[in-house]
Amino acid sequence: MFKNCRRVRKSTFLQLVSMCCILSVLMVCWDQVDHHVVSHVKSYSYRYLISSYDFINKSLSVSPKEAAQFGSFPFLLNNENICKDQDVLLLLFVKSSPGNFKRRRAIRSTWGNESYIKNELGVIVKVVFAMGVHPDIPSKIIIQKTLHKEHMNHGDLIQQDFLDTFHNLTVKLLLQFRWTHENCAHARFLMTADDDVFIHLPNLVHHIQDLGRQNVRDLWIGHVHRGAPPIRQKNSKYYMSFEMYQWSSYPDYTAGAGYVVSGDVAAKIYQATLSLNASMYIDDVFMGICAILAGVSPQEHVYFSGEAKTPYHPCIYEKMITSHGHADDVRYLWKVATAPQVQEISSGLLGNLYCTAVKIMLLCKPYNSNTYSCMAAFT
Template identity: 85%
Template sequence: MFMNCRRVKKCQFLRLISMCCVMSLLMVCWDHVDHHVVSHVKSYSYRYLINSYDFINKSLSVSPEEAARFGSYPYLLNNKDICKDQDVLLLLFVKSSPGNLKRRQAIRSTWGNESYISHELGVVVKVVFAMGAHPDVLSESVIQKKLHRDLHKEHKNHGDLVQQDFLDTFHNLTVKLLLQFRWTHENCAHAHFLMTADDDVFIHLPNLVRYLQDLRRQNVQNLWVGHVHRGAPPVRRRDSKYYMPFDMYQWSSYPDYTAGAGYVVSGDVAAKIYQASLSLNASMYIDDVFMGICAIAAGVSPQEHVYFSGEGKTPYHPCIFEKMITSHGHEDDIRYLWKAATDPQVEGISSGLVGKLYCTAVKLTLLCKPYFTNTYSCTAAFT
């Protein structure tokens, strides 16, 4: 009996110590817990119970004159004839920065090689690099002057740069979005599809072209496809890159939107988004979210495609390459991945019963992990 009492007291003591440890951990990490738990509960409640995003558009509506000041920057570099007299299947805008010459060269020599696309895939895809001015553009340093000369030389050689006179910074990404839709409206409105992507994104053009050709044959409209974020909460931590103050956006949830790393819209949607942007306050500097706000005004909803990556890099394997469309986070390995992903041995690797079972097992192993990678979802293993 004496031993049982000692055991009980010891057990209670251990529970007390454990509870104190848990409470201490919660107190230390409360901000983290609050952001990742409480904010998501609020967000999903708003997204699925209230879902009154029409209020957002009303609050952000401005006069055409006020809206114009967000996207009316003069062009520093331009080529209005990129799409002229051509049946353009896809106008592909790559969001770049003035100093990212190596990335642009890697893209031009791999998935963005228009000659390859034309001769091997039999379609017209126009690749255009969108950018603002270097943040230190006012500096008179030798480096800045060299960068200016290099950009003009690059544009003279390739004719694929579109640059406006705004500072190329994170907080001007929405301005860069407006640039893309405005330029499309003015110079390439006849393109069947418009895509926007970061310059560290790998795009499997053969797979994307096949996908878009099928959609074109079906005369698909109202298309906005990519890696969809639903019910994402605004980040309220001031130390975050994505901090969103209440006075700019007071709601608990963002509208549905696709990851800005890479998504595709049909030509009719591009026109609708441009028109919607002419009456909205574009001070919302997270361009993905602003796209979602424009889409509400345009009456368009994003559609999930399991082979469009989010912010994560996709696993390297032939079973993945066979159906991949985009992968994010490729600054130095674009050329290697292009060679590996377009190797003739990749095609048909999942053909036949054995091939399908093999690739399903591989993709289950690579994609269905118990932690979040923000790349292809587990459902991609079954497609």
Template identity: 80%
Template sequence: MFMNWRRIRKWHFLRLISMCCVVSLLMVCWEHVDHHVVSHMKSYSYRYMINSFSFVNKSLSVSQEEAARFNSFPYLLNQNNVCKDKDVLLLLFVKSSPENFERRQAIRSTWGNESYVSHELGVILKVVFVMGVHTDVTNSFLLQDLHEEHKNYGDLVQQEFLDTFHNLTIKLLLQFRWMHENCAHARFMMSADDDVFVHMPNLVRYLQDLRRRNVRDHWVGHVHRGAPPIRSKNSKYFMPFDMYQWNSYPDYTAGAGYVISGDVAAKIYQATLSLNASMYIDDVFMGICAIAAGVSPQEHVYFSGEGRTPYHPCIYEKMITSHGHENDIRYLWKAATAPEVQGISSGLVGKLYCTAVKMMLLCKPYFSNTYSCMAAFT
């Protein structure tokens, strides 16, 4: 056997060049790699202690008097009898802002249409838009419009706190307090942003199955596991050490849209009565409350994270939520609930076709924070 020494030397040379390129790239991008890979690996390994022990809750525990300070804002708009004497399958809180009238209108006429859900799906849905006060508190026209909107629809709940990103946890407390006071008998509760699309027929079928099986301790959504606190002051999600000192957040679901059973809602409400709600990332605060309640989030591959899901009938057939729909909710509702969508993956050919389509749409090498690749096979 003869060896081609020239080819061997050429191969070694190419390998050396490749290694130099990789090392150079790592040197240039090391800060990015260290932040997004190494920190995630550290926090993911740390998450087991965070989720299993109570030291996080102890560090954030306050007296009931101090906790009440975060949950005692007076109501400016309210409707406290919408659930009275009704067998409510789902109480759905939509986190809105005073100026987002068009988004609320789109929801009322599509996936949040209570009459449609009652007549077509045969269950009772109650939609409540929760909000604080616009930062321009002197805007008399906006105040007048809100009162007129509430007079026409009776579905707004507003408290007297500024409606800002750093008060999202206050808005979370508002939801659990309002449910406790006015709709504690609802079988399930959902919290969603006002730019989220919810495929209500699919969600109702899912919840009806849970109700038939009498499922309890249920919290489902797009789960973040072992997420590290962001310590960069330039980030919207900056978390200072004096507010949260641990290397990992507890497991939590993306706040864009998640569902909990009624018994979990009651437990979370009780947890909020003794925790420091100055933790302004509401998703994370929900995870902290869940540790106190002894509840863990469950992943559902058709709950979206912060990303928008692809547009395709094979996706629509099983989708539950999709995030980032400020302007196209009406279009998506019409497309996703079209009769031809149902059964598109029936039969062997349909299953193979939709699996191939979803693999191309979802199994991508980069992170999109929407449905995982696993959704292609379910």
């Protein structure tokens, strides 16, 4: 009996020591646990318990006069005739920064080459670059002169007089939808993408052509974030204060790196911007808020990437639409991704099985969550 008591006390003592160790670790790491686990649990619970996010729109509603102030910057560079008298399948807005000359050159010579698209794919895609002004005044003067020369040569820059910074990305979004409404409302589809995104234009064109034949409406496709929580850590680039957004979860939205909407959705989003407070500087989230007012929901497309690069492999290239993080290798990726042999790699039963196995190995890993999902391996 005495021995049993000693064993019980020893076991209890070990349990207490173990619990103290766990609590100590939690106290040290609580900040990380709270923001990376608890906030996501809260966010997902919140998203699926509420029936809609209509109350957010009511909270952010402003008068048309107030809403107009967020995007009422004069144009410094513009070309109102880009779409005039043309049957535009896709208007593609590339979010660029004034000093990113090399990126724009690479895009024009690869996936954004309008002549290639028209001659090889038989459709009209208009590619334009949206930007503000360089935030550094001494650099701004020199860069602005170079931008004027670039615009004279290509005529594809759309620039307004606001500082081109991270916190003005929503202003850039307003620019895109306003410009589309005024100058290219007849485009059947609108896409917005970052200038470090690679777009497989042949695959994208074939996909939206199929959608066009089906006369789709209310289309908004991309890499969807559902139940994402606001980040409350002040040292984060994406910090969101309670004063600006007090709710536990953002509405569903697509990653701003690249998404596509149908022409009717572009018109609805523009109308939504005319009555909302656009001080929300995370443009992806603001797009989600506008979509609530427009009555549109984002649809997941497994070959639109999030923030990460997609794996390099012909089996991936065959169906890829976008891949993020390509500042220096656009020309290489364009060459290998559009090579004729890519379309033959999965032909036949063996080819299909081979590519499925390859994609499972490349995509079905936890750390690939911000590129293509594992589901892409089976489509």
